[in-house]
Amino acid sequence: MLEMQHISKVYRTELIETHALRDFSLKVEEGEFVAVTGPSGSGKTTFLNIAGLLETFDTGTYRLDGESVNDLDDDARSRIRNQKIGFIFQSFNLIPDLDLFDNVDVPLRYRGLNAAERKRRITQSLELVGLASRMRHVPAQLSGGQQQRVAIARALAGEPRFLLADEPTGNLDSLMARQVLDLLEEINRGGTTVVMVTHDAELARRAHRNVHVMDGKVTDFQPYEGRPIGAGTAGRAALA
């Protein structure tokens, strides 16, 4: 599903160079739920941004879903982001003046789907996160946990093969964090590959595999041992 080989990324200013990733290699199989852990500044988010084609890298190779993304132009990268990747951010990143329906609609608009298909997907994904009845509310009318569920619905509406979550529970209390994680697990059981960056060791333990990053390198990981138990009821399969 995702295969990075010897990736390096350096941020340069006039004064300093920061090596965010050095010789970073990682393979994630389809259907996996991988937690990426590590201290602040270790390169977790850089990895996630590169994985999500939000940033380029300096050296190495990156294959996503069997396709090399090294030399893709902006249009192609945007298309892959739109069609194959779903993002969940720590700060939810909902657009404040759009209601829930329109927030979930954003990636579908860029996909060029017709109105009926968009409506079907939006309704279905909001139902999955339990917020269909509030689709005309704006984000400010929701709690943090609900907002994160909307963000998950937005990611799911595009029926991505690959879900990237950056500290998805970082801004939530423990109860809401658990609910969100339950949802991610359910989505993963539906067949969607999930890569989650987290500080929280307890959350990381719920993933099938932990990858530890330190100083821009993978320092420890548990090898993938086959498809997780209980796969196949929610997430991508549910929306298909």
Place this chain on the structure above:
Amino acid sequence: MFGYHLRLGLKSLRRNPVLTVLMIGAIALGIAVCLTTLNVYSMVSGNPLASRNDVVYAVQMDGWDVTEPWNKDHPTYAPWELTFRDAQAVYESNIPDRKVIMRKGAFVLGSSDEKSEAKPYIVEARLTTPDFFSMFAVPFKFGAGWDAEAERSAEPVIVLGDKANEKMFGGADSVGKTVKLDDKEYKVLGVLDHWSPVPKFYDLNNGSLDEPEDVFIPYSRGELLEVVSAGNVNCWKPEPIDSFRAFLASECVWIQSWVELRTPAKVEAFKSFLDGYVAEQKKLGRFSRPLNNKLSKVSEWLQLNEVVEKDNSVLLGISFMFLAVCLLNTVGLLLAKFSGKVGVVSLHRALGASRKMIFRQHLVEVSMVGVVGGLLGIGMGWLLLLALRQLYNSYEAVTHLDWTIGLIALGIALVAGILAGLYPTWRICRVQPAPHLKTQ
């Protein structure tokens, strides 16, 4: 997708109402000033007889003082107008297809009907030979002008302008009725439809931006009734003028003269005629200056008379520079606005929008600012023209909003909005989304 971009643009504009109002206001102000000057410029620089430009000519002859040219700044210029007798000579030529000699007079126009409620008032009259109406394509609402016989016998006939007819007869068909000019009765032969050539090309020397005269009567009536000129009279020669007859025989210039010459051969023939006439007059002791007869097409006549003064062009340039300053302000405001949108744009990028899509979306947004600013600017420009009209009555003809200019202004506003938005839009498209998604 365009509809979606419009919707997002509208939401974005609502997000920062103060910035939006400032941007729209800046563009509106620039457009209003441009529209006003452009409107006035286009009015004064137009050729109201463009369709007949190639056949209608103003006639000039130079019988001015031998010691001093008529125009010191332009020594080759001949006087704008002719003496009474030279004009008469032009009128007697059979070469032109049409010929007009004319001048202005002032009368009191009143109703012949004692029961009429229309009050007498002072009018400007054009005393002209009959070809005036056909040569200058003057539109009639009712009736027609007079014929050569009526001209010859100085008949008391009249053509009313639409405003005079409105005042005297409430706008009704007044052909066959009579009105009084001073104390004499005139039979109405025709009523003009609305006709307001700007500039008033046929007599630029007597108020180039004035409205046409209220009434029109035969030129020969002026001689018969000894009607003094209500227009400019320029004299150079010290000569005793103790009667109207003496005035008509003087070297004073005050008669406008136009001819219609439909073929180049006729133009040449008429030039020869003028040269021959001046040569004869020289033998009689007149026309001491070198031969300087001129035939000018309407467009040349307008240029020669500098209807579009240099000030107008400079003002137009300044107004466009003002628009440029307004646009620079808009660029600054857009930069400020778009810098506040970096987070949302980054999110759109993450969700699949390419740079091109973001560019298009923001171009739609700035176009909306341009169009709304343009519409508001047209409204403000219209108010400015209205204010000018209230302040300067003589500007009435040039302060009517030409809707073609309005549409051009809207186009300018749209282009201006897009131009102002290009750099901010380009900048927002270059934003790297990743750093802003973490902190939004």
